[in-house]
Amino acid sequence: MNVVATIFWGVITFSILVVIHEGGHFLAARAFGIKVHEFMIGLPGPALRIKTKNMTWGITAIPLGGYVRIAGMEPGPEDKLLAPALKWIDIHGRADSASLSTALNVDTPRAVALLVTLADWGAIEPSTDDDTSYVALVSVSEDADERALLDQARAITFRGASTTKRIIVLSAGVVVNLVTALLTFTIVLTAFGYYEAAPTVSKIMTGTPAATSGLRVGDKLDRIDGTDVTSWSMFTSTVSANESGTVVSVQVIRDGKPLELSATLTGKDGHGYLGVAPGMRHVRPSIGQAIGDSFGYLGAVFKAIGGFFTPSGFQTSVQNSAGIVGISVMAAQAAESSPLDYAFLIALLSLSLGAMNILPIPPLDGGKIVIELVERLMGRPLSRRVSAAFSVAGAALLFSFIGYIMYADIVRLLH
Secondary structure, three states, X not given: OOHHHHHHHHXXXXXXXXXXXXXXXXXXXXXXXXXXXXXXXXXXXOEEEEEOOOOEEEEEOOOOOEEEEEOOOOOOOOOOOHHHHHHHHHHHOEEEHHHHHHHHOXXXXXXXXXXXXXXXXXXXXXXXXXXXXXXXXXXXXXXXXXXXXXXXXXXXXXXXXXXXXXXXXXXXXXXXXXHHHHHHHHHHHHHHOEEEEEEEEEEEOOOXXXXXXXXXXXXXXXXXXXEEOOOHHHHHHHHHXXXXXXXXXXXXXXXXXXXXXXXXXXXXXXXXXXXXXXXXXXXXXXXXXXXXXXXXXXXXXXXXXXXXXXXXXXXXXXXXXXXXXXXXXXXXXXXXXXXXXHHHHHHHHHHHHHHHHXXXXXXXXXXXXXXXXXXXXHOOOOOHHHHHHHHHHHHHHHHHHHHHHHHHHHHHHHO
């Protein structure tokens, strides 16, 4: 696979996934009237930005991942001086860290934090005259109610929304991922169908029991040991359930007529082995069946993710997973194959991204939701130190996992 094509389709694929996921957060926040500062594709850093009336859109120099910056998502309790700080700025029209620290009798770092928080809430904005001062958006008198001013500013922030609305915003990315995947699967399966292994003989392996039993390419597998063959998986599971040396009776349909054959199985990986390959058949499911199949994919992904948290399933889950490198290779292969294959891959990745993000591990969405629920039960926000500790621990676990998957990707590609 061409390296340039792999990088190109990797970037395109991750960008699509980011737009889907972060778009969910964005739409939910805007639906609740919460201010959104930026919608960016890529890791934080130098970027091309387009500013509209209410927010900024752009793509960064490293277009892997992305984020939506929503006002008022800073962790920890509010600074008690936010209200007097906002009132002072609204009265005087502008402020910098030096003037605000003097007015409130606080140190400069705290004054800077107050200015940054109020700017994030959209209560003030950076001055166009210099890089250190901020200007007020409204003008008030000395007798203005400082708490009312702050409540008005907080009303359009994530912090000012109810717990229910905050949880909806946090879970919206996951919901959009899952809905996008299910819709794509359903549409693709309904419109184009899929191919599955059929209980017909397409190939007979040389030197196997099948080769000496009289089986021929084109035979339809009808019964095995007196039991009707309903699918290829049913046939293979029946064969595998026997031991080496077992004689099985196989009835086939050849030229429209039933024919009884027998074969003495050999052993392979501790199971009975016959030595035939299946044919393929095109299946066009109904909408109901397609929806059912789509939820089947959902269940399989959750089962695979659950395997990471069990000693017996961890290695298998790693072997069946792909990181940034593996996904980029698969994306390039799918894009080269057909638009249908690429759409199916995007749906599968969207499903996986949504399932991963719902895990209760900060800084994933599921972890943030857990923190919201804990804070609701406590009746107060967790301290910044505790929130940061949870996030650092979760991030360390997450990046260790990502690094291990990337290592496994590279090992697979080199071999």
